[in-house]
Amino acid sequence: MRADRLLSIMVLLQNYKKMTTKELATRLEVSERTILRDMDALSTAGVPVVAERGPAGGWRLMEHFQSQLSGLKLEEMKALFILPSEQVLEDLGVQAYGVDIREKLLAATPPTTKSAGRNFLEKLYIDTSTWKQSKLNNKNLLIVQQALWEDMKLHIVYQKADGERTKRVVSPLGLVAKGSAWYLVALNEEHQYRSFRLSRIVQAEQVEEGFTRPEQFQLSEYWKQSKLSFVEALPSFQVEVEVDPAIMGRLTFTDKFVDITTIGDSHNGQPTPVTLTFNTEQEAISYILGFGAAMTITQPEYLREKVVQQAQLMIKMYE
Secondary structure, rough: OOHHHHHHHHHHHHHHHHHOOHHHHHHHOOOHHHHHHHHHHHHHHHOOOOEEEEOOOEEOOOOOOOOOOOOOOOOHHHHHHHOHHHHHHHHOOOOOOOOOHHHHHOOOOOOHHHHHHHHOOOOOOOOOOOOOOOOOHHHHHHHHHHHHOOOOEEEEEOOOOHHHHHHHHEEEEEEEEEEEEEEEEEEOOOOEEEEEEEEHHHEEEEEEEEEEOOOOHHHHHHHHHHHHHHHHHHHOOOEEEEEOOHHHHHHOOOOOOOOEEOOOOOOOOOEEEEEEOOOOHHHHHHHHHOOOEEEEEEEEHHHHHHHHHHHHHHHEEEE
16 A cells, blocks of 8 residues: 555665665565655655755655654663564464564664664564474464454364363463464363463354453463473473484484483493483383484383383384
């Protein structure tokens, strides 16, 4: 839209001080003739744009024309530039058209912090997506969002980790982006706080029944405490192993199901002592089997026999 483009021109001129017609046309993906018409429109609207001719010429704004976020300190301004990743915004249906939203923020900052602000925003880019991005059911996410904004209850079909599906009526309180996954925080029918992974919501439907949001509820504080409680409640199973140096790169890269607690010293190509922590004994057995003869259990000794039994079962299955 033309109004958006005119605003973008003012933002660019505030940030870059001076730009040629060609530079503006390239940046905004329009013709140079369109830029010239836009400059006439800005002048007619009272925006003080002036043209300087010559090799170093270009369009600029008069010095007195400058909007500012008055009183904004550099450290506070940095927080504004740390935007969510594009994937998070896309999941929420938020599209930023035209000039990058950070450019608009930069245009409104005081001259004393503008240079430092530009240096900061050009060195940070946040990407929360995984290398192999899975498809989120955006339809359910949009339904959840709508109920969340309107304080309306939701009827959901939720699939647990073991595949069991349950039907629930919940009161949505907030959405949390954890890495590349979305979670719905809600009150269940017993008025208990619960977290639901969006990818496990098979079906969502808004119920024509509102609810009163708890006055003292703070989404960020709830999530921090919930995450801490979840981690503390996880079971822990520790194993000491000796690792062939040839697989150390794989070991340190594969950390999804295991926590590498300590890595000892290795001398002259000898096996490296490593302490691994798993959630369960079975996870430890499966993980260690995957490395074959390149990983040897030292403690607990009884786990060796269980690994042997598991290996024998695998051999029997393929005979």
